[in-house]
Amino acid sequence: MEWYIGMDLGGTKCAAGIVDAEGRLLARDSIRTGAHRPAREILDDMADQAIRLAATLGADRARLRGIGIGSPGTPDNHQGVVLYSSNLPFRADTAIREALSERTGLPVHLENDAACAALAEARVGAARGVANAVTLTLGTGVGCGMVLGDRIYHGFNNAAGEFGHTVLVPGGEPCPCGRRGCFEQYASATALIRETRRAMARRPASLLHRFARDEGKVSARTAFQAMRAGDDAASEVVSDYIRMLSEGVTNLVNILMPAVLLVGGGVSNEGDSLLAPVRDYVEEHAYYGENVPHTKIALAALGNEAGIIGAALMAAESDAG
Amino acid sequence: MEWYIGMDLGGTKCAAGIVDAEGRLLARDSIRTGAHRPAREILDDMADQAIRLAATLGADRARLRGIGIGSPGTPDNHQGVVLYSSNLPFRADTAIREALSERTGLPVHLENDAACAALAEARVGAARGVANAVTLTLGTGVGCGMVLGDRIYHGFNNAAGEFGHTVLVPGGEPCPCGRRGCFEQYASATALIRETRRAMARRPASLLHRFARDEGKVSARTAFQAMRAGDDAASEVVSDYIRMLSEGVTNLVNILMPAVLLVGGGVSNEGDSLLAPVRDYVEEHAYYGENVPHTKIALAALGNEAGIIGAALMAAESDAG
Numbered sequence: 114m115e116w117y118i119g120m121d122l123g124g125t126k127c128a129a130g131i132v133d134a135e136g137r138l139l140a141r142d143s144i145r146t147g148a149h150r151p152a153r154e155i156l157d158d159m160a161d162q163a164i165r166l167a168a169t170l171g172a173d174r175a176r177l178r179g180i181g182i183g184s185p186g187t188p189d190n191h192q193g194v195v196l197y198s199s200n201l202p203f204r205a206d207t208a209i210r211e212a213l214s215e216r217t218g219l220p221v222h223l224e225n226d227a228a229c230a231a232l233a234e235a236r237v238g239a240a241r242g243v244a245n246a247v248t249l250t251l252g253t254g255v256g257c258g259m260v261l262g263d264r265i266y267h268g269f270n271n272a273a274g275e276f277g278h279t280v281l282v283p284g285g286e287p288c289p290c291g292r293r294g295c296f297e298q299y300a301s302a303t304a305l306i307r308e309t310r311r312a313m314a315r316r317p318a319s320l321l322h323r324f325a326r327d328e329g330k331v332s333a334r335t336a337f338q339a340m341r342a343g344d345d346a347a348s349e350v351v352s353d354y355i356r357m358l359s360e361g362v363t364n365l366v367n368i369l370m371p372a373v374l375l376v377g378g379g380v381s382n383e384g385d386s387l388l389a390p391v392r393d394y395v396e397e398h399a400y401y402g403e404n405v406p407h408t409k410i411a412l413a414a415l416g417n418e419a420g421i422i423g424a425a426l427m428a429a430e431s432d433a434g
Numbered sequence: 435m436e437w438y439i440g441m442d443l444g445g446t447k448c449a450a451g452i453v454d455a456e457g458r459l460l461a462r463d464s465i466r467t468g469a470h471r472p473a474r475e476i477l478d479d480m481a482d483q484a485i486r487l488a489a490t491l492g493a494d495r496a497r498l499r500g501i502g503i504g505s506p507g508t509p510d511n512h513q514g515v516v517l518y519s520s521n522l523p524f525r526a527d528t529a530i531r532e533a534l535s536e537r538t539g540l541p542v543h544l545e546n547d548a549a550c551a552a553l554a555e556a557r558v559g560a561a562r563g564v565a566n567a568v569t570l571t572l573g574t575g576v577g578c579g580m581v582l583g584d585r586i587y588h589g590f591n592n593a594a595g596e597f598g599h600t601v602l603v604p605g606g607e608p609c610p611c612g613r614r615g616c617f618e619q620y621a622s623a624t625a626l627i628r629e630t631r632r633a634m635a636r637r638p639a640s641l642l643h644r645f646a647r648d649e650g651k652v653s654a655r656t657a658f659q660a661m662r663a664g665d666d667a668a669s670e671v672v673s674d675y676i677r678m679l680s681e682g683v684t685n686l687v688n689i690l691m692p693a694v695l696l697v698g699g700g701v702s703n704e705g706d707s708l709l710a711p712v713r714d715y716v717e718e719h720a721y722y723g724e725n726v727p728h729t730k731i732a733l734a735a736l737g738n739e740a741g742i743i744g745a746a747l748m749a750a751e752s753d754a755g
Contacts, residue, residue: 187726197723205725245590257689262583268691269566270727278721279685282604283678292684292719357604363613364600368578368689370589398613400599402518404526405508406591 116170117432118163118180118219119425121226124148124200128417129162131170131177132425136237138418140169148200152207160216167217179220180213181428183229183420187272190223190431196271222431227274228265229423230377230415231258236426239414240373247371248413249276249362250378255297258423259369265427277301281361299357302333302379308354309336312346320344337383355387359394366399366408377413388412437491438753439484439501439540440746442547445469445521449738450483452491452498453746457558459739461490469521473528481537488538500541501534502749504550504741508593511544511752517592543752548595549586550744551698551736552579557747560735561694568692569734570597570683571699576618579744580690586748598622602682620678623654623700629675630657633667641665658704676708680715687720687729698734709733 116139120129124146131140144162146155159182167174182188186198193210195203203209210221224232231248240246244263250256255277259266267273277297278290285294286304298304309331313321320339325331336354339347366374380387392410401407415422437460441450444467451462465483467476480503488495503509507519514531516524524530531542545553552569561567565584571577576598580587588594598618599611606615607625619625630652634642641660646652657675660668687695701708713731722728736743 187723196725199723243590261587262585264583266582266690269564269693269729270691270722272722272726273689273691275688275691275721278688280681281601283602283681290719290721360601360604365689367596367599368594368686369587370591370594370596372590398611400596400611401591401593402508402520404517405593408590 114176115178115429116173116176117178117425117428118166119229119421119423119428120159120163120180120182121229121420121424122146122159122182122184122201123226124185127159127162128421129166130418130421130425131166132422134429136233136422136426138422140166141421142166146201148202150202152202152204155202156209156212160213163213163217163219177219179222179428179432180217181222181224181229181424181426181431182209182213183224183226183424183427185226187270188223188225189271193221193223195223220428220432222428224265224424224427225258225267225271225274226420227256227258228267229258229427230256230413230419231260231423232265232426233415233419233423234375234413235260237415237422238419239375239411243372245369245371246373246375247365247369248375248377248419249365250413251300251358251376251380252302252378254303255301256378257365261369276361276365279361279364281357281364296357296361299354300361305333305336305350305354305380306331308350312336312350316346319346321347333380334383337386341386355390356394359391362391362410363395363398366395371408373409373411375411375413377416377419381412384412435497436499436750437497438499438746438749439487440550440742440744440749441480441484441501441503442550442741442745443467443480443503443505443522444547445506448480448483449742450487451739451742451746452487453743455750457554457743457747459743461487462742463487467522469523471523473523473525476523477530477533481534484534484538484540498540500543500749500753501538502543502545502550502745502747502752503530503534504545504547504745504748506547508591509544509546510592514542514544516544541749541753543749545586545745545748546579546588546592546595547741548577548579549588550579550748551577551734551740552581552744553586553747554736554740554744555696555734556581558736558743559740560696560732564693566690566692567694567696568686568690569696569698569740570686571734572621572679572697572701573623573699575624576622577699582690597682597686600682600685602678617678617682620675621682626654626657626671626675626701627652629671633657633671637667640667642668654701655704658707662707676711677715680712683712683731684716684719687716692729694730694732696732696734698737698740702733705733
């Protein structure tokens, strides 16, 4: 079997691993990105990381066929660069592919990180075998990766999938993207934490305070925990969050009608407390005519490994043609 | 050259034509659908229409290779039926393909009407030669056809493209789909007429009344005409309409990043009065990073013929494999 290196590059760390052509993760490595440093240093560290991973294979390293990099922002695989990223110091003329390929002797492929995660889920995760699958990631922001017609969809400019930046509430919460009322401002973990804090300020007697104190901070779990303990203020926060998430998911279903739509990221750790009401809402409100099959709404299966696995599989598929 | 029959089926009429493999419309025919009648009668009339068109070719009718039907609702080409349509009496077991194919002796292909229009624009219209193109149609409702990766995208259940039924204003205007605040309730010609009427009720002195009287009705043009004559109330109606349309278009751009996004349908007859401000808004607000190419926003070029041409080209491409 052939092996690939998948690299899930982020502003904080670069998680990488060796993945076989069937999507099994065989070895892992993680380094700090150090995004404040010059691009050259980051690329050197990534090359070292790839070489270190390759070395763990001993003589088998000859079976390594390529490297896939999942990057935030807008990677351009054709040019071998990241055209734009808000949290990496790469510029449109930083020759990422060239740098890594030279040091490792392997072909290098670049793709958006959310798209890689969606590919992993569509190949070996919760949307296994499905030609049209979308994965939403609810974390600091909202990621959206799309596999359409059995391939990663990234738009003509590699910048597709910014579903987090679709306005759901004109004139609503301000968003760093410059618009107001973006989906991300209601459906991200960051948004949930913001609303939890607001509820705490309004409701000093709420159990939210206790759970936040116990955890040492307000997190995306705080409202869910207090809700399960019967707290009204927490129930309101969760219910408002789920309502907006559901509106967004229903919108995405109506546009793309994927066979499977997956929800991942930190907030998805709440499991059925989160998913069941979203699924019910979509079932009731999506634009399905009679006789028309419904999109399956489920939890993403691969967690933090989706990015590595997807980057490797993307390289494998590019390799295959 | 090979020829195809394209049929643009609607609740009111079925417009059909002979189209060559390069998308040229050579002959046209239009009949009333009579959607209140049994499916069998409608299919008989459509078969007669196809046979009548074929007859105009004389001996050349041997060069006809197939029939493409663009239907509202959710056609399923695999089964040769329309799974669901709110304005046609077809049921999931109405064998449309079989009926037409038997009578005409030609292979029959079914596709959604908005998808056909988008295909026509992507092949021979304003998005000619583009692999990722979206066409929005602003009429009674809002249609959305998508050509992604150089092929019609219709989702796993053939029901994709309901961008009109994405909520833009939670709790907003009620929509027949059951949700509130759908894009269609702000961006369709119907919505524009509703807001024009509301402004007329509020502003008895507005020029809107004069233009409506001259035309004999309130139409999607009324507000644009009165605005160009300097009327304040009309300017507000148009400006609110364009703002919501622009928010929706920007959302769609951020999700799909098509090379070209076209605006067609009745309201698009306003040309640059409509398009220029939408384009400006998208340019300013879409989620383009530095160095990333921008989606081109333009008017659809094929007008009412897009449906016929696209249905025929769809048949031609299905024919080719």
